[in-house]
Amino acid sequence: xxxxxxxxxxxxxxxxxxxxxxxxxxxxxxxxxxxxxxxxxxxxxxxxxxxxxxxxxxxxxxxxxxxxxxxxxxxxxxxxxxxxxxxxxxxxxxxxxxxxxxxxxxxxxxxxxxxxxxxxxxxxxxxxxxxxxxxxxxxxxxxxxxxxxxxxxxxxxxxxxxxxxxxxxxxxxxxxxxxxxxxxxxxxxxxxxxxxxxxxxxxxxxxxxxxxxxxxxxxxxxxxxxxxxxxxxxxxxxxxxxxxxxxxxxxxxxxxxxxxxxxxxxxxxxxxxxxxxxxxxxxxxxxxxxxxxxxxxxxxxxxxxxxxxxxxxxxxxxxxxxxxxxxxxxxxxxxxxxxxxxxxxxxxxxxxxxxxxxxxxxxxxxxxxxxxxxxxxxxxxxxxxxxxxxxxxxxxxxxxxxxxxxxxxxxxxxxxxxxxxxxxxxxxxxxxxxxxxxxxxxxxxxxxxxxxxxxxxxxxxxxxxxxxxxxxxxxxxxxxxxxxxxxxxxxxxxxxxxxxxxxxxxxxxxxxxxxxxxxxxxxxxxxxxxxxxxxxxxxxxxxxxxxxxxxxxxxxxxxxxxxxxxxxxxxxxxxxxxxxxxxxxxxxxxxxxxxxxxxxxxxxxxxxxxxxxxxxxxxxxxxxxxxxxxxxxxxxxxxxxxxxxxxxxxxxxxxxxxxxxxxxxxxxxxxxxxxxx
Numbered sequence: 001x002x003x004x005x006x007x008x009x010x011x012x013x014x015x016x017x018x019x020x021x022x023x024x025x026x027x028x029x030x031x032x033x034x035x036x037x038x039x040x041x042x043x044x045x046x047x048x049x050x051x052x053x054x055x056x057x058x059x060x061x062x063x064x065x066x067x068x069x070x071x072x073x074x075x076x077x078x079x080x081x082x083x084x085x086x087x088x089x090x091x092x093x094x095x096x097x098x099x100x101x102x103x104x105x106x107x108x109x110x111x112x113x114x115x116x117x118x119x120x121x122x123x124x125x126x127x128x129x130x131x132x133x134x135x136x137x138x139x140x141x142x143x144x145x146x147x148x149x150x151x152x153x154x155x156x157x158x159x160x161x162x163x164x165x166x167x168x169x170x171x172x173x174x175x176x177x178x179x180x181x182x183x184x185x186x187x188x189x190x191x192x193x194x195x196x197x198x199x200x201x202x203x204x205x206x207x208x209x210x211x212x213x214x215x216x217x218x219x220x221x222x223x224x225x226x227x228x229x230x231x232x233x234x235x236x237x238x239x240x241x242x243x244x245x246x247x248x249x250x251x252x253x254x255x256x257x258x259x260x261x262x263x264x265x266x267x268x269x270x271x272x273x274x275x276x277x278x279x280x281x282x283x284x285x286x287x288x289x290x291x292x293x294x295x296x297x298x299x300x301x302x303x304x305x306x307x308x309x310x311x312x313x314x315x316x317x318x319x320x321x322x323x324x325x326x327x328x329x330x331x332x333x334x335x336x337x338x339x340x341x342x343x344x345x346x347x348x349x350x351x352x353x354x355x356x357x358x359x360x361x362x363x364x365x366x367x368x369x370x371x372x373x374x375x376x377x378x379x380x381x382x383x384x385x386x387x388x389x390x391x392x393x394x395x396x397x398x399x400x401x402x403x404x405x406x407x408x409x410x411x412x413x414x415x416x417x418x419x420x421x422x423x424x425x426x427x428x429x430x431x432x433x434x435x436x437x438x439x440x441x442x443x444x445x446x447x448x449x450x451x452x453x454x455x456x457x458x459x460x461x462x463x464x465x466x467x468x469x470x471x472x473x474x475x476x477x478x479x480x481x482x483x484x485x486x487x488x489x490x491x492x493x494x495x496x497x498x499x500x501x502x503x504x505x506x507x508x509x510x511x512x513x514x515x516x517x518x519x520x521x522x523x524x525x526x527x528x529x530x531x532x533x534x535x536x537x538x539x540x541x542x543x544x545x546x547x548x549x550x551x552x553x554x555x556x557x558x559x560x561x562x563x564x565x566x567x568x569x570x571x572x573x574x575x576x577x578x579x580x581x582x583x584x585x586x587x588x589x590x591x592x593x594x595x596x597x598x599x600x601x602x603x604x605x606x607x608x609x610x611x612x613x614x615x616x617x618x619x620x621x622x623x624x625x626x627x628x629x630x631x632x633x634x635x636x637x638x639x640x641x642x643x644x645x646x647x648x649x650x651x652x653x654x655x656x657x658x659x660x661x662x663x664x665x666x667x668x669x670x671x672x673x674x675x676x677x
Contacts, residue, residue, distance in 0.1 A: 004074050007214065009207035010036045016200055017168050018043055024137060024169040024196060026203045026510065029473025030215045030452070033170040034066060037133045038074050040168055044131045045079055045102060052098070053131045054165075055105040058139055058146065059410075059443075060085050061423050066135070067105045079103055084110055085420075092604060094122050098129075108134075108145040113577070115152060126153055127163040137169030138466060140195045141177070150195050151536060154529050157197060169196045172473060175466040176506050185509035193513065194528035199521070201514055218456065218475035218482040222496075225358045226488050233303045233345040234258065234295055237310075240338060241291050247330055248284045258295030260462075266292060274560045274641050275648045280327045282561070287331050297387065299487075300379070300460045302353060303346035305387040311339070317618075356391065359459060359485050360398065366455045366481065367436065368401040374430065375455035376438045376474055382409050384460070385439045392439070405437040406430075442467060452476040457483045462495050465502035543655075550644045550659040557640040560650070562617035566590050566640065569657070573664040576605070579625060580654050581632040581664065585673055591615055591633065597623045628666055630674065 006014070010032055016023045017040045027033045037055070045051045055071060057063055067083035075081050079102035084090045090097050094114040098104055117123045126132075126149075140146040156164055177188030193201065204211045238257045250269075256262045266289045273282030290313045298306035314335050345351075359377075367373050379385050385407050392398050392405045406426050409418050418426075423443075427450060429435040438450070442463070456475040458468075475482045486492035516524070555569030571584040594611030609624030612633055622635040637654050644658075651657055 004035065004039045004042060006036060006039055007032065007207070007210060009204035009211040009214075010039070012204055012207050013202040014040050016202060017166070020166055021199045022167040022197050024171060024174075024193065024198045024201045026171055026174065026201050027211070028215045029172045029470060030476045031172070031211060032214075033172070034070050034135070037135075037168060037170055038070050041071070041103060041131065041133065042075060044166070045075070048130050051102065051130045052128060053103045053133065054098075054111060054129045055103065055133045055135070056108040056111060056146070056149070057105070057135045058108055058144075060107055061420050061443075062135065063105055063107060064420065064424065071103055071105055075103055081105070092122065095124050096121065098124050108149060112145050112148050115149065116577075126156065126165060127161070129165040131166045131168065133168045133170070134196065135170050137196060138171045138174050138192065140169070140192060147195055150197070151532075154195070154197060155533060158529060158533055167196055167198065169198060173466045173469040173503075174201075174506060174510060175464065176502050176509065178464075179505070179509075180502075182505060182508055182512070185505050186512050189506075189509045189513045190524055191528055191532075193521075194525045194532065197525070197529070199518070199525075201510055203510070203514070215473075215476060216478065216480075218472060218480040220472070220482045221484070222493065223358050223362060223483050223485045224488050224493065225354045225485070228351065228354050230351055231298075232348070232351055233306070233342070234298050236338070236342060236345055237291055237295055237298070237306075240334060241288055243334060244284050244288055244291075244331070248281060250281075258292060258299060260296075263289060263292050263296075271650050274650055277563055277648070279325065279562070283327045283331065297384065298353070300353070300355075300384050301387040301391060302356065303348075303351070305390070307342055307346040309383065310335070310342075314339075355460070355485055355487065359457065360395065362455070362457060362483055362485065363392075363398060363403060363437070364401050367398075367403050370454075371402065372433075373454045374436050374452065374477070375457065376440055376450070376453055376471075377405075377457045377459055378440055378442070378461060378471055379459050380441070380461055382407075382441060385409060385441055388459070389439045392437070403437050404435050405439055406435050408438045408440040408443060410441060410443040450474060452480075454480050455483065456480070457485060458492075458496070459485050460492060462491060463499075465499040465506060468496065468499040469503055546658050547660050550646075552659045552661070554645060555657075555659050556643040558643055559614045559617060559619050559621075560639050560641050561619035562614060563641065564590065564614060564616045566614075566621075569642075569659045569661075572657075572661050574654075574661050575627055575632075575664045579606070579627075579634050580637070580661065581625070581627075581634050583632065583664070583669060583673075587633060589615070591621060593624070594620075627664075630666075630669060 009027075013025050013027065014036050017025075025033050025036060027036075041053045041055075044053060055066055057066060063083050063085040067081065072081045080100065081103040082090070082097055082101045082105070084094065084097065084104060084106040094110065111124075114122050114124045115126065134140065134146060137146065140150055153164060153167070174189050174192055176185040177191070179185040179188050189201070241257050266285050270282050270285035270289070273279065273285055290310060294306040294310040297309055314332065318332070363375070366375060377388060379388055389405055389407050392403060406429065408423065408426050426435065426438070430438055430450065453474050454477045456471055458471060472482045484492065484496050486496070513521075550569070552569035552572070557566045557569070557572075558564060559566055567582050567584055567587050571582050571587065572580055573583050574580055591612040592615045594613055596610050597608035599608055606625050606627040609626055609631060611620060611623050612635075613620045619639060621639045622633060624631050625634040637651050637657060642649050642651065642657065654661065
């Protein structure tokens with residue numbers, strides 16, 4: 001077993017944890033928080049009778065990383081260290097795995113599921129553990145899974161329950177929680193402390209110089225680009241959007257085409273059309289959002305990428321053109337008539353996005369002649385990362401400079417997500433030098449064990465101060481550069497400046513909290529915990545009232561596009577707390593099957609089937625899922641309008657359904673719908 005060597009600043013911050021106190025360790029990215037946590041876990045296992053440690057992470061890919069890079073190498077020879085994530089069969093036997101292990105590295109969701117489970121093989125209690133290590137603990141707030149676990153913890157504490165585990169939180173930034181004043185920022189930091197039942201926030205004081213040497217700050221630069229003088233492609237798109245508004249007979253909303261604000265307004269228009277049974281309004285809003293997306297892409301990457309996105313939308317819709325009316329005919333013909341002109345404008349190099357020229361200069365300056373350079377290019381969406389990768393790989397200049405790029409996006413169950421294996425492979429190639437540029441969404445900002453970078457570029461991003469700090473912390477190589485590429489006068493620059501102010505505000509707030517006398521600190525934390533417990537009970541009461549607003553049998557689900565009646569609320573049941581399915585077999589007459597869904601992981605009790613869409617209009621509803629031996633339509637509530645005696649409404653998620661959904665019973669379903677036939 002490898003010996004754990006801590007630097008002096010790490011020894012300084014872990015001291016209260018070695019004494020059994022609940023603390024938050026606050027060190028910058030690259031400062032060795034996880035290594036410090038391994039040391040605390042080792043000392044805890046050596047000194048605590050019947051010790052059992054749970055290491056909680058908030059992203060699936062961090063399970064294997066923490067297990068293979070930190071906890072198993074240092075503890076595995078002496079202790080039984082296990083890792084469990086969503087695609088691990090061990091999750092279904094969580095209780096015996098916990099019983100037989102000394103250290104469990106798992107996603108917080110796995111633990112939360114086990115705490116809620118009533119099955120003997122899965123259920124555990126918080127008191128089964130003696131130490132909880134919570135990675136990226138700044139997420140312990142609001143509705144996060146970390147907070148759900150800690151709400152249960154604090155509730156037990158307030159009830160006087162004995163045997164609760166010690167808590168160790170790790171973070172590079174606590175943020176301000178949206179606060180703009182020191183007083184409110186202090187309240188936010190104190191609330192995080194209360195949520196984690198922390199007695200202190202530990203950062204390096206006596207050994208701060210050693211920490212600064214270990215984690216040098218990058219040189220920050222604002223690479224500002226003047227707005228392009230002419231944008232005929234974008235102007236043409238805006239003219240087409242104006243024609244759609246004329247067809248609708250409405251005002252052009254705020255006329256802020258190509259902005260986030262306009263997208264929000266169009267989403268509201270779409271919702272209004274669905275609720276009011278105004279198909280023309282709903283369809284026009286749906287198409288306007290696609291045009292707005294194209295404008296946003298035009299502002300981020302190439303004109304040809306923006307055209308391609310819009311063209312693919314109409315091509316996909318063309319394949320399912322059933323149940324069309326005059327609105328559809330107008331919208332399709334509008335694009336068809338102007339398609340050639342749009343494509344031609346998108347190919348005119350004189351009007352290309354000037355930000356790309358600036359970005360190319362930055363990349364070439366860093367990579368040309370330097371075979372050891374590493375860089376991360378952060379962009380907002382999976383689509384923009386794909387477009388940027390295509391741009392990099394199609395550039396002769398960047399290929400000649402030896403830039404070897406790949407995408408890094410979040411892992412998940414959806415078809416366009418990376419698998420954990422793909423993530424690991426990409427990161428390993430980056431670490432070994434087979435790749436030297438990652439084009440990434442926010443997934444690379446925190447947690448991932450990525451090689452030190454010479455260059456970090458934030459490109460077209462509007463995020464908070466935590467994301468800014470996390471991204472900046474990736475530029476840890478000597479003389480590294482942190483670049484913000486943005487348009488002159490754009491929101492990105494003002495947001496980045498604001499984030500700099502908020503970063504300083506967060507540091508001041510933490511310093512103020514650290515200066516509170518221990519007794520006063522405990523009193524403040526306890527009062528906040530009692531206050532949150534009361535607020536939670538009130539919220540649960542309200543949620544219960546909302547669920548009882550309607551009898552499930554009195555709610556009718558209608559297709560959001562054509563308003564066809566699909567099912568009753570009583571036809572909806574919930575599988576494994578996650579999958580909302582329609583159990584009435586007659587619903588099969590209402591939908592048609594599309595392509596097979598392919599996911600990057602497998603599940604024990606179910607597998608995906610084919611896409612399903614409305615038989616009348618082609619609106620996508622979800623997918624069929626094969627659960628054990630039966631096939632059921634798994635649907636998203638956002639694709640329906642809910643019709644009740646009190647009117648019509650929409651919901652983004654099933655928790656907003658306002659009627660009670662029964663749990664699915666496999667045996668009951670089979671007896672009623674399979675064996676009775």
